[in-house]
Amino acid sequence: xxxxxxxxxxxxxxxxxxxxxxxxxxxxxxxxxxxxxxxxxxxxxxxxxxxxxxxxxxxxxxxxxxxxxxxxxxxxxxxxxxxxxxxxxxxxxxxxxxxxxxxxxxxxxxxxxxxxxxxxxxxxxxxxxxxxxxxxxxxxxxxxxxxxxxxxxxxxxxxxxxxxxxxxxxxxxxxxxxxxxxxxxxxxxxxxxxxxxxxxxxxxxxxxxxxxxxxxxxxxxxxxxxxxxxxxxxxxxxxxxxxxxxxxxxxxxxxxxxxxxxxxxxxxxxxxxxxxxxxxxxxxxxxxxxxxxxxxxxxxxxxxxxxxxxxxxxxxxxxxxxxxxxxxxxxxxxxxxxxxxxxxxxxxxxxxxxxxxxxxxxxxxxxxxxxxxxxxxxxxxxxxxxxxxxxxxxxxxxxxxxxxxxxxxxxxxxxxxxxxxxxxxxxxxxxxxxxxxxxxxxxxxxxxxxxxxxxxxxxxxxxxxxxxxxxxx
Amino acid sequence: xxxxxxxxxxxxxxxxxxxxxxxxxxxxxxxxxxxxxxxxxxxxxxxxxxxxxxxxxxxxxxxxxxxxxxxxxxxxxxxxxxxxxxxxxxxxxxxxxxxxxxxxxxxxxxxxxxxxxxxxxxxxxxxxxxxxxxxxxxxxxxxxxxxxxxxxxxxxxxxxxxxxxxxxxxxxxxxxxxxxxxxxxxxxxxxxxxxxxxxxxxxxxxxxxxxxxxxxxxxxxxxxxxxxxxxxxxxxxxxxxxxxxxxxxxxxxxxxxxxxxxxxxxxxxxxxxxxxxxxxxxxxxxxxxxxxxxxxxxxxxxxxxxxxxxxxxxxxxxxxxxxxxxxxxxxxxxxxxxxxxxxxxxxxxxxxxxxxxxxxxxxxxxxxxxxxxxxxxxxxxxxxxxxxxxxxxxxxxxxxxxxxxxxxxxxxxxxxxxxxxxxxxxxxxxxxxxxxxxxxxxxxxxxxxxxxxxxxxxxxxxxxxxxxxxxxxxxxxxxxxxxxxxxxxxxx
Numbered sequence: 028x029x030x031x032x033x034x035x036x037x038x039x040x041x042x043x044x045x046x047x048x049x050x051x052x053x054x055x056x057x058x059x060x061x062x063x064x065x066x067x068x069x070x071x072x073x074x075x076x077x078x079x080x081x082x083x084x085x086x087x088x089x090x091x092x093x094x095x096x097x098x099x100x101x102x103x104x105x106x107x108x109x110x111x112x113x114x115x116x117x118x119x120x121x122x123x124x125x126x127x128x129x130x131x132x133x134x135x136x137x138x139x140x141x142x143x144x145x146x147x148x149x150x151x152x153x154x155x156x157x158x159x160x161x162x163x164x165x166x167x168x169x170x171x172x173x174x175x176x177x178x179x180x181x182x183x184x185x186x187x188x189x190x191x192x193x194x195x196x197x198x199x200x201x202x203x204x205x206x207x208x209x210x211x212x213x214x215x216x217x218x219x220x221x222x223x224x225x226x227x228x229x230x231x232x233x234x235x236x237x238x239x240x241x242x243x244x245x246x247x248x249x250x251x252x253x254x255x256x257x258x259x260x261x262x263x264x265x266x267x268x269x270x271x272x273x274x275x276x277x278x279x280x281x282x283x284x285x286x287x288x289x290x291x292x293x294x295x296x297x298x299x300x301x302x303x304x305x306x307x308x309x310x311x312x313x314x315x316x317x318x319x320x321x322x323x324x325x326x327x328x329x330x331x332x333x334x335x336x337x338x339x340x341x342x343x344x345x346x347x348x349x350x351x352x353x354x355x356x357x358x359x360x361x362x363x364x365x366x367x368x369x370x371x372x373x374x375x376x377x378x379x380x381x382x383x384x385x386x387x388x389x390x391x392x393x394x395x396x397x398x399x400x401x402x403x404x405x406x407x408x409x410x411x412x413x414x415x416x417x418x419x420x421x422x423x424x425x426x427x428x429x430x431x432x433x434x435x436x437x438x439x440x441x442x443x444x445x446x447x448x449x450x451x452x453x454x455x456x457x458x459x460x461x462x463x464x465x466x467x468x469x470x471x472x473x474x475x476x477x478x479x480x481x482x483x484x485x486x487x488x489x490x491x492x493x494x495x496x497x498x499x500x
Numbered sequence: 501x502x503x504x505x506x507x508x509x510x511x512x513x514x515x516x517x518x519x520x521x522x523x524x525x526x527x528x529x530x531x532x533x534x535x536x537x538x539x540x541x542x543x544x545x546x547x548x549x550x551x552x553x554x555x556x557x558x559x560x561x562x563x564x565x566x567x568x569x570x571x572x573x574x575x576x577x578x579x580x581x582x583x584x585x586x587x588x589x590x591x592x593x594x595x596x597x598x599x600x601x602x603x604x605x606x607x608x609x610x611x612x613x614x615x616x617x618x619x620x621x622x623x624x625x626x627x628x629x630x631x632x633x634x635x636x637x638x639x640x641x642x643x644x645x646x647x648x649x650x651x652x653x654x655x656x657x658x659x660x661x662x663x664x665x666x667x668x669x670x671x672x673x674x675x676x677x678x679x680x681x682x683x684x685x686x687x688x689x690x691x692x693x694x695x696x697x698x699x700x701x702x703x704x705x706x707x708x709x710x711x712x713x714x715x716x717x718x719x720x721x722x723x724x725x726x727x728x729x730x731x732x733x734x735x736x737x738x739x740x741x742x743x744x745x746x747x748x749x750x751x752x753x754x755x756x757x758x759x760x761x762x763x764x765x766x767x768x769x770x771x772x773x774x775x776x777x778x779x780x781x782x783x784x785x786x787x788x789x790x791x792x793x794x795x796x797x798x799x800x801x802x803x804x805x806x807x808x809x810x811x812x813x814x815x816x817x818x819x820x821x822x823x824x825x826x827x828x829x830x831x832x833x834x835x836x837x838x839x840x841x842x843x844x845x846x847x848x849x850x851x852x853x854x855x856x857x858x859x860x861x862x863x864x865x866x867x868x869x870x871x872x873x874x875x876x877x878x879x880x881x882x883x884x885x886x887x888x889x890x891x892x893x894x895x896x897x898x899x900x901x902x903x904x905x906x907x908x909x910x911x912x913x914x915x916x917x918x919x920x921x922x923x924x925x926x927x928x929x930x931x932x933x934x935x936x937x938x939x940x941x942x943x944x945x946x947x948x949x950x951x952x953x954x955x956x957x958x959x960x961x962x963x964x965x966x967x968x969x970x971x972x973x974x975x976x977x978x979x980x981x982x983x984x985x986x987x988x989x990x991x992x
Contacts, residue, residue: 391527
């Protein structure tokens with residue numbers, strides 16, 4: 028039998044030709060309801076354990092938080108309808124827990140080494156509003172991640188300027204706890220490096236996409252590893268130098284490690300050359316080791332890490348670390364309950380060591396849950412990077428996700444004595460604004476990339492007829 | 501690029517797994533070791549969140565308890581009888597503990613591993629967690645008598661009473677004492693002020709003189725020298741005659757040893773039966789016996805009585821010392837409780853207890869039992885032997901001589917004979933130890949004793965620093981403790 032060309036069947040407009048991934052905005056909303064429930068429960072928990080009744084400002088705080096986050100949700104519906112539905116709820120959960128912890132610490136704020144006023148909760152909610160405002164702004168202004176590629180060098184320069192700013196300014200407006208990472212404007216402080224990280228991530232992505240072919244060229248082969256050509260080492264040397272300068276002039280080991288790690292990871296993603304990873308790692312460790320020998324404050328970090336209980340360390344240099352460890356240990360498996368512990372004993376618990384407060388009050392169970400939330404957030408970011416087609420977006424999303432993971436690793440590893448403790452903020456959880464706003468912008472970029480990746484291709488405007496298959500017998 | 505991204509994902513996974521493992525270690529396994537670290541204010545303050553166990557005497561007097569308080573901590577520690585029992589209870593402050601409070605801290609606070617299962621049961625059944633109660637072997641009548649007698653005399657010293665048959669500590673008193681309630685304050689400023697005042701007090705009230713301070717035993721050490729003589733020369737009886745010169749020139753020196761007031765010993769013939777020399781406490785007789793026996797024999801016997809060894813009851817006891825002298829002349833002094841001999845009041849009680857118990861020295865113990873809040877027994881002390889310093893026949897002979905000290909008209913402690921004490925037969929040995937540089941200090945008074953002679957129920961050791969004569973300063977206190985204890989038993 029021979030088939031003949033059949034007339035094309037009528038295509039029904041309701042049935043798209045290509046299966047479309049659903050936007051899953053409703054899933055996002057349902058998960059946000061869970062987040063609101065959790066945060067409300069945590070708030071109530073603090074109130075009951077501190078004063079035996081619901082916190083007085085609970086309704087107001089909660090309403091403000093819900094309105095702010097729902098505004099973010101609506102913006103996602105409007106500007107990035109295909110975005111990954113997990114990103115916003117995960118970030119909102121961490122942010123909500125951060126607000127609860129700020130409230131909890133402020134309730135006993137006079138016991139803290141750096142007292143926290145009652146208004147800290149409101150300020151933190153205001154930062155959340157600014158953070159989600161920036162989140163919405165990023166989604167609204169950057170409709171296509173590729174447009175960022177245009178600002179490769181502008182953002183690179185801006186990033187370096189922001190990092191260098193505190194070191195250049197007199198320490199009267201930039202010094203805090205031995206490190207120069209802040210700019211103080213009256214009572215308001217800004218940590219420019221938080222934004223510098225984002226700017227540099229974009230800049231790295233743009234630069235590496237343009238140069239990846241050159242950088243991937245193999246030079247000499249040593250011990251089975253293809254080393255890059257000497258003439259291509261320029262960029263990595265520049266970043267290395269900047270990270271070392273950070274280390275030396277701003278005493279900021281953590282951020283220095285995050286910068287270096289970010290660049291090396293992006294270099295690796297761009298070129299798939301293991302040699303870059305190796306080279307970057309060796310350069311950073313060698314640099315950090317040399318700095319630890321040459322500069323007292325860096326060497327002190329290693330001493331505290333290795334011998335926290337030796338000599339006068341427990342009552343002096345390692346006091347903060349050890350008190351954090353004691354706090355986590357006293358929390359044990361299930362914790363003392365929010366409001367039931369004594370996190371205020373640990374100096375600066377509201378900033379760098381906020382995770383020890385969660386460990387003390389929510390226990391191992393709560394801490395693992397928080398770590399898994401971070402892990403999920405990073406994983407969703409990496410998934411977006413893998414599924415997006417455009418190399419720039421891929422590199423940007425991959426780099427930002429890795430940076431988030433690295434930041435969590437450096438600070439959580441630091442407070443749990445896995446690695447030397449270096450003061451960087453815990454994304455979303457630490458009390459303070461710069462880190463929170465920058466973290467929301469990071470999530471916005473990931474949402475934008477995931478939206479691009481999951482967006483169905485444009486439908487054909489006009490039916491052009493189907494190719495007919497003819498079977499001949 | 502996706503291959504590299506996948507590898508980055510694996511790296512991220514490894515990073516998070518490392519973090520998870522580390523927090524599991526930190527919160528799952530490390531807490532026990534971190535809780536015992538210095539500066540761990542949380543672990544320390546945690547104990548004030550639970551009701552700490554009571555410390556009770558064996559006859560039911562509460563000497564330390566925790567009652568609900570309404571300040572920053574939930575419970576306030578208090579010591580109803582303050583200074584009387586301070587050497588036993590010690591104190592429990594925000595920063596440190598002593599005494600039973602320290603020795604049994606983990607049980608009192610409820611953190612001990614042996615209480616872990618009960619704590620979980622309490623948690624599940626919703627019962628409030630409580631620490632275990634500690635019952636001490638102290639007899640309240642003996643303890644009160646000891647402290648009151650010391651306080652009435654007003655001189656620094658210590659008293660320890662033992663049950664010779666078991667080793668149970670019946671009294672453990674020290675003077676001057678302190679009020680542990682001052683150190684149980686939750687007010688940090690007040691606490692530091694009280695602590696400073698006690699530490700700077702020249703009378704040193706925090707020193708537990710019953711077990712932590714040592715003094716020269718003086719003539720009470722003749723119990724040891726006598727025991728060594730009977731043991732080394734089994735033919736010796738209490739009536740064997742010994743050289744008892746009024747003056748004894750020590751070998752290789754020009755130094756002449758005399759008796760206390762230079763008096764003659766016995767009938768003045770230069771010879772005296774051992775029991776007479778012991779009752780009168782002739783230094784020349786025992787100095788010569790000591791030189792003949794030799795320092796190693798004295799050292800061995802002192803060791804069997806518990807000297808030269810650390811002891812925990814469970815409070816740690818200062819070591820009582822017998823040092824082997826370098827010369828024969830110094831051996832003579834060491835045989836009469838001088839030279840470098842030092843003992844604690846507890847050691848004094850142990851001398852008498854060993855003799856009273858037929859030559860067997862029971863290990864002194866202060867904690868009778870520990871009971872959990874559900875009244876189940878967690879720990880129970882059963883008497884155990886520490887050593888057998890002498891045979892029962894030697895013990896009987898030394899006991900007979902100690903009886904003579906109190907009952908014979910020429911005995912140094914005849915004032916407390918059975919006739920004066922309503923028929924109670926006490927046996928003992930006085931000691932008056934020269935003290936200070938070139939013996940310029942006031943003499944330390946010591947007394948080791950047991951009673952009743954026929955069936956010993958109690959052995960008491962007393963040392964009064966600068967008290968003068970053992971018979972006038974130390975013995976009356978021992979007698980009061982003995983009588984108070986026997987009265988509480990319904991005897992005498």
